[in-house]
Amino acid sequence: MDRYTVNSAKSQIGFIDVIAAPTFEVVKNFVPIFNDYFANLENNKNIWKNKIEFYEEELSKKTFSFLLNYLF
Numbered sequence: 001m002d003r004y005t006v007n008s009a010k011s012q013i014g015f016i017d018v019i020a021a022p023t024f025e026v027v028k029n030f031v032p033i034f035n036d037y038f039a040n041l042e043n044n045k046n047i048w049k050n051k052i053e054f055y056e057e058e059l060s061k062k063t064f065s066f067l068l069n070y071l072f
Contacts, residue, residue, distance in 0.1 A: 007059060009051040016045045 028034035
């Protein structure tokens with residue numbers, strides 16, 4: 001992952017949506033106790049959603065700073 005171009009929060013949400021949530025969905029059908037873990041997964045996703053804007057701002061600062069250092 002490139003720390004200057006990738007929003008970590010969006011990346012985490014993508015991982016949850018594409019890998020973790022579908023896996024948990026299948027597993028919880030066989031192991032009912034996974035319902036609790038699935039709720040935690042949703043809470044974690046919401047935490048990352050709240051961090052998207054922060055990471056966007058940080059990326060814009062780092063990208064600008066990186067470009068200045070690279071060009072000059």
